[in-house]
Amino acid sequence: MDSSKPTTSLFDVFLRLRPSSAVDKERFLDVEQPESTTTGSQAPTHITIHPPVNDNRKRAVEKFAFTSVFEEHVGQREIFESTGIVPIVEGVLGGQGREGRDGLVATLGVTGSGKSHTILGSKSQRGITQLTLNVLFQHTAPYLVDAETRPTIFQSLCSSDVSEAQILSAAAYLDSIYSPGEAGRLSRATTPAMVRESTLYTLPGSYPTTINTNMNGDSTSSGTARSTPAVYERLYPSLAKNQSRLPHSPSKPNVITRSIAKLTSSFQQDVSFMSMQASRRYMPRISALSQFPAVDDIGIEVDNSAEYAIVISMYEVYNDRIFDLLTASATAKAPQKRRALLFKSTELSPDRKVVAGLRKVICANLEEALLVLETGLTERRVAGTGSNTASSRSHGFFCLDVKKRRRSSSHVAVPGPWSNSTLTIVDLAGSERARTAKTAGATLAEAGKINESLMYLGQCMQMQSDNARNSTLPGAVERMVPFRQCKLTELLFSNSLSTHHGAIHKAPQKSIMIVTADPLGDFNATSQILRYSALAREVTVPRIPSVTATILAASAAAHNKPANGRNSPSALQEDLDAALAEISRLRQELEVTQVLLEEETQRRIEAESSWQVAESRIEDVEAEIREEVFAEMEDRLEMEKRRWRAARHVEMDAQDEHLDRKLDLLSQQMGAEVYEDGMVGKENLGTVAEERFVELEDENTVLKEKLANAEREKEVMRSPSKKMRVLKPSRKWQGSAGVSLDDL
Numbered sequence: 001m002d003s004s005k006p007t008t009s010l011f012d013v014f015l016r017l018r019p020s021s022a023v024d025k026e027r028f029l030d031v032e033q034p035e036s037t038t039t040g041s042q043a044p045t046h047i048t049i050h051p052p053v054n055d056n057r058k059r060a061v062e063k064f065a066f067t068s069v070f071e072e073h074v075g076q077r078e079i080f081e082s083t084g085i086v087p088i089v090e091g092v093l094g095g096q097g098r099e100g101r102d103g104l105v106a107t108l109g110v111t112g113s114g115k116s117h118t119i120l121g122s123k124s125q126r127g128i129t130q131l132t133l134n135v136l137f138q139h140t141a142p143y144l145v146d147a148e149t150r151p152t153i154f155q156s157l158c159s160s161d162v163s164e165a166q167i168l169s170a171a172a173y174l175d176s177i178y179s180p181g182e183a184g185r186l187s188r189a190t191t192p193a194m195v196r197e198s199t200l201y202t203l204p205g206s207y208p209t210t211i212n213t214n215m216n217g218d219s220t221s222s223g224t225a226r227s228t229p230a231v232y233e234r235l236y237p238s239l240a241k242n243q244s245r246l247p248h249s250p251s252k253p254n255v256i257t258r259s260i261a262k263l264t265s266s267f268q269q270d271v272s273f274m275s276m277q278a279s280r281r282y283m284p285r286i287s288a289l290s291q292f293p294a295v296d297d298i299g300i301e302v303d304n305s306a307e308y309a310i311v312i313s314m315y316e317v318y319n320d321r322i323f324d325l326l327t328a329s330a331t332a333k334a335p336q337k338r339r340a341l342l343f344k345s346t347e348l349s350p351d352r353k354v355v356a357g358l359r360k361v362i363c364a365n366l367e368e369a370l371l372v373l374e375t376g377l378t379e380r381r382v383a384g385t386g387s388n389t390a391s392s393r394s395h396g397f398f399c400l401d402v403k404k405r406r407r408s409s410s411h412v413a414v415p416g417p418w419s420n421s422t423l424t425i426v427d428l429a430g431s432e433r434a435r436t437a438k439t440a441g442a443t444l445a446e447a448g449k450i451n452e453s454l455m456y457l458g459q460c461m462q463m464q465s466d467n468a469r470n471s472t473l474p475g476a477v478e479r480m481v482p483f484r485q486c487k488l489t490e491l492l493f494s495n496s497l498s499t500h501h502g503a504i505h506k507a508p509q510k511s512i513m514i515v516t517a518d519p520l521g522d523f524n525a526t527s528q529i530l531r532y533s534a535l536a537r538e539v540t541v542p543r544i545p546s547v548t549a550t551i552l553a554a555s556a557a558a559h560n561k562p563a564n565g566r567n568s569p570s571a572l573q574e575d576l577d578a579a580l581a582e583i584s585r586l587r588q589e590l591e592v593t594q595v596l597l598e599e600e601t602q603r604r605i606e607a608e609s610s611w612q613v614a615e616s617r618i619e620d621v622e623a624e625i626r627e628e629v630f631a632e633m634e635d636r637l638e639m640e641k642r643r644w645r646a647a648r649h650v651e652m653d654a655q656d657e658h659l660d661r662k663l664d665l666l667s668q669q670m671g672a673e674v675y676e677d678g679m680v681g682k683e684n685l686g687t688v689a690e691e692r693f694v695e696l697e698d699e700n701t702v703l704k705e706k707l708a709n710a711e712r713e714k715e716v717m718r719s720p721s722k723k724m725r726v727l728k729p730s731r732k733w734q735g736s737a738g739v740s741l742d743d744l
């Protein structure tokens with residue numbers, strides 16, 4: 001089996017095994033050590049999985065190839081270094097004078113296999129996300145722009161963003177989340193690394209006891225007042241730095257003073273921090289987050305002719321809909337109100353889809369970025385299941401936009417335009433079996449959606465490995481990866497294809513997938529994921545020595561010879577052995593074919609079910625479109641009616657006016673007396689005038705008919721039920737001013 005990475009591969013695929021806590025379970029996965037391990041440090045690339053001993057479905061032994069396999073003892077730093085994340089970060093920053101290239105790092109695996117641990121770490125260890133942020137900020141620090149205090153830079157960053165985003169500075173964002181008005185916001189989960197601010201006060205001597213709280217919840221300090229900023233600076237060095245730039249306003253307390261004031265107030269009321277409401281939110285303590293493993297010695301190349309801005313956004317895909325994790329939309333009053341965002345092309349990004357309308361936060365340093373990350377993660381949907389006490393119920397996307405532009409210098413007066421490249425780190429929700437996870441209700445429904453999206457992801461990855469396998473065949477045509485089936489695959493794959501924006505060619509993103517597995521976990525679920533994610537796969541049937549041995553023994557008995565045949569090497573025996581070996585080989589081949597057939601049947605069943613899902617979705621969409629079109633038609637009809645009515649009123653007014661003018665003219669010409677009520681006195685008319693009067697009467701009759709017709713039409717428009725009545729001609733026409741022309 002060729003383990004080399006296929007050229008058409010969209011992802012590099014790594015396998016990480018987690019240390020298992022299970023003691024009574026059988027290990028079903030073995031790592032094949034490469035021969036060169038004895039001489040060099042080459043990581044293994046192949047694994048073999050064996051069906052459980054008591055497996056009543058006769059299943060094959062399967063061998064899988066990955067870019068690298070990391071065994072249980074491998075730590076977070078080695079994963080960070082060996083999976084090629086560092087070159088991806090360099091790619092995002094872009095080489096000297098070049099635009100960056102998008103990157104994607106994702107984890108995939110069964111629930112509880114260690115995806116979140118790999119991406120986000122735990123209380124004692126940092127994950128890939130924190131390590132990436134550390135390396136990124138450490139090396140770009142001298143080249144980062146100051147968007148906080150320079151409005152022109154902030155403005156230029158806002159206007160360069162193509163995703164209709166709401167861009168904020170980190171201080172403004174954190175203030176919007178932790179300000180008193182937002183204190184009742186719901187917290188869905190604590191993050192693996194988060195230690196809440198309240199724990200600060202349990203440490204002896206760490207609490208500035210002289211802080212007092214006024215009626216507004218503002219804090220004032222007395223006596224040892226200088227200790228307060230020291231605590232701020234130790235806890236929130238970046239915010240303290242930012243605040244020192246801003247004029248201090250006692251009437252407008254900042255987020256930190258308010259937070260401490262609230263805690264002081266609780267403390268003074270003798271309320272235990274442990275008994276505080278879970279929904280209450282406190283700023284995470286930076287110093288309490290893990291610093292391990294250190295990555296300060298890892299170097300990356302940065303373009304020193306450029307300046308950078310690092311902008312963070314976070315969202316989750318929950319039930320196939322995208323929700324912003326940085327928008328404070330879930331409040332205690334309206335927990336359900338979360339607006340789903342669209343993945344679409346925008347005015348400024350016509351050739352490339354983006355998640356439109358996200359909130360994005362410009363971070364000036366690592367501390368700010370970690371605070372934003374921790375805050376966003378508390379919004380993510382997490383629930384306890386039978387398989388994992390904090391199981392992710394959504395696919396989490398953490399996006400690092402690196403904005404880059406040429407710096408102004410003595411040669412170039414103005415800086416260049418901003419370019420943007422994004423590193424997306426994805427923590428996928430895990431596939432799970434309802435029976436193992438013991439889920440029910442909404443959690444079970446979520447699992448259904450998670451499994452469905454992972455099935456589509458599996459189809460895409462399967463297509464990728466099929467394409468890679470077929471690419472070596474003459475005349476092979478690469479098949480399109482079906483990534484538009486759901487939001488998850490669209491988000492993961494659509495930037496993996498190269499696009500053109502005007503004359504600019506954007507390179508496809510560089511992607512890596514880290515598959516996590518528990519070698520003592522669920523065999524069925526794990527093998528399914530390995531099957532579609534591995535770069536290559538080989539199926540073998542376990543040797544069944546008993547079959548050959550039985551036949552040999554039987555034939556030996558028939559010839560009354562020893563079973564091993566060593567003592568009687570006759571030609572007959574040799575023929576018999578050869579025949580038995582051939583039978584055994586054919587039998588194995590048949591079994592492999594049976595296994596493959598079974599798998600193909602399974603795939604067909606899955607494809608049929610996804611076809612059915614697609615069909616019912618089409619029906620839903622069709623019904624939705626029908627309703628929309630019908631509603632639009634009704635609106636338009638109503639608008640047309642209103643327009644027609646307005647036009648008719650105008651016409652009637654014009655006719656009245658015309659009539660009045662004629663009467664005026666007539667009375668002037670004939671010297672007839674026009675009474676105050678508009679009637680003309682006939683007694684004053686001469687012969688010529690009488691003729692003219694008759695003419696005008698005829699004309700009036702025509703006008704009357706026209707008006708009567710108009711009146712009838714109006715009635716018809718008003719109510720179809722009155723149609724019949726209106727069709728009967730009215731006996732007598734009354735002018736709009738109540739003047740009867742018959743009376744003239």
Ligand SMILES: Nc1ncnc2c1ncn2[C@@H]1O[C@H](COP(=O)(O)OP(=O)(O)OP(=O)(O)O)[C@@H](O)[C@H]1O
Nearest residue numbers: 018111112113114115116117122388391392429430
């Ligand atoms: N490599 C590892 N080393 C130590 N502990 C680990 C490792 N991988 C996972 N764990 C621990 O196992 C538990 C479950 O892991 P985690 O939450 O990362 O699983 P998951 O795959 O993200 O699950 P889900 O899909 O349900 O969210 C956690 O307590 C985590 O700390």
